[in-house]
Amino acid sequence: MKNLFAFLFISSISFAQTNTEIHLFDIKEVNGNWIATNAKNISNNDGYDSQPHFYNNNTILFSSNRNGEIDIAKYDVISGSKTFISNTPNGGEYSPQRIPYSKNISAVRLDKNGKQRFYKYDINTGENSELIKDLVIAYPVWLDKNTLISSVIVNDTLELFISNLNTKTNHSITKQVGRSLHKIPNSNSVSFMKKNKDKWEAWSLDPETKETKKITNTGTTEDVCWLPDGTLLIPYQKTIYKFNPKKDKRGSLFYKFKDENINNISRITVNKNGTKLAIVAEVSPRALAQEQLEGYNKRDIEAFLKPYAKNVKVYTYPNKLSYEGIDEMRKRYAPMFEKTKDLHCKITSRIVKGNVVIDEELVTANGNTFKALAIYEIKNGKISIVRFVR
Structure with a gap:
């Protein structure tokens, strides 16, 4: 049980700390090229926003940070409005999806006491009830209104299950699976991700025969989705690749994003018509560097530390480690913020290249002004490495 909850918290809560946004696009194929x-940034929100799901062609559900809690948000594509379905002060909801042939939705609920359960929610009132009580479901997909395929936490791994809600039976299929599960268009099969050493593979499952079959390798990418014609979309960093198992021998370019606010694409989904694409991406490295700067100039220790990873490493350029960890950073900066009333940093030059930000700074402290240069490296939506050039 201890290992189960340790894995649960690692897979859900720690990931939820990453600052991500959900971006929506119109997509279409023009002369053989996708555009x-x-x-539109439909979450536009500080903190964790992820797991988008098209409730219908013009409504998107997703998990969204609200006052430090993760609730189910609903976005109306036509009006551009966002409302919340759930309000769970002692926990949060993840993986919201529409239940087939129903207006209701399902979601994984994670309570602060570590209990993880699978619930049904009324889309209008948010009233809820538990659907499956004897599995710790992490990532689900509905095959039909009575059949659920899900990645389930078993000891310290994820295991693929088929659950029949009518007969209340659960059947284990395979182990070492991932979080991205989807119905495969024009078939009765479901795709799931399977780990092979340190790489991911996309597999198919026939729920009737229980047969599984490898589709393709996806490398380090663990999130995929399908176009209506049966083409698999595979994101990697700022690019999405496409692969049709029925006619392609290898993957090819679907689309490459140039917007610096789109980084390390993870969750990805397409509406039923194949006209809209929703992606989850980490915020711009520029935004994280700016966020810590503003906290610094306000002498607000919590705001300053927020963009940093818990295990941040601070070096004197190039590779002399000065200290490690956000707790040590707090010990060093909190007293300075308290005592140095004239503390201020002005950026004279900022260069952003990939996941690296280079700031030339003019720092004022205790009546003195001096030049400084800081290099920030971003990983998983947080500043993980800082190098100061003395």
Whole structure:
């Protein structure tokens, strides 16, 4: 049980600390090339926003940070409005999806006491009830209104299960699976991700025969989705690749994003018509560097530390480790913020290259002004390494 909850917290809560946004695009194929237009940040929210799901062609569900809690948000594509379905002060909801042939939705609920359960929610009132009581479901997909395919936490791994809600039976299929599960268009099969050493593979499952079959390798990518014609979309960093198992021998370019606010694409989904694409991406490295700067100039220790990883490493350039960890950073900066009333940093030059930000700074402290240069490296949506050039 101890290992189960340790894994539960690692897989859900620690990931939820990453600052991500959900971007929506219109997509279409023009002369054999796919284009993405009318970009819109539909979450536009500080903190974790992820796991988008098209409730219908014009409504998107997703998990969204609200006052430090993760609730189910609903976005109306036509009006551009966002409302919340759930309000769970002692926990949060993840993986919201529409239950087939129903207006209701399902979601994984994670309580602060570590209990993880699978619930049904009324889309209008948020009233809820537990659906499956004897499995710790992490990532689900509905095959039909009575059949659920899900990645389930078993000891210290994820295991693929088929659950029949009518007969209340659960059947284990395979182990070492991932979080991305989808119905495969024009078939009765479901795709799931399987770990092979340190790489991911996309597999198919026939729920009737229980047969599984490898589709393709996806490398380090663990999130995929399908176009209506049966083409698999595979994101990697700022690019999405496509692969049709029925006619392609290898993957090819679907679309490459140039917006610096789109980094390390993870969750990805397409509406039923194949006209809209929703992606989850980490915020711009520029935004993280700016966030810590503003906290610094306000002498607000919590705001300053927020963009940093818990295990942040601080070096004197190039590779002399000065200290490690956000707790040590707090010990060093909190007294300075308290005592140095004139503390201020002005950026004279900022260069952003990939996941690296280079700031030339003019720092004022205790009546003195001096130049400094800081290099920030971003990983998983947080500043993980800082190098100061003395």
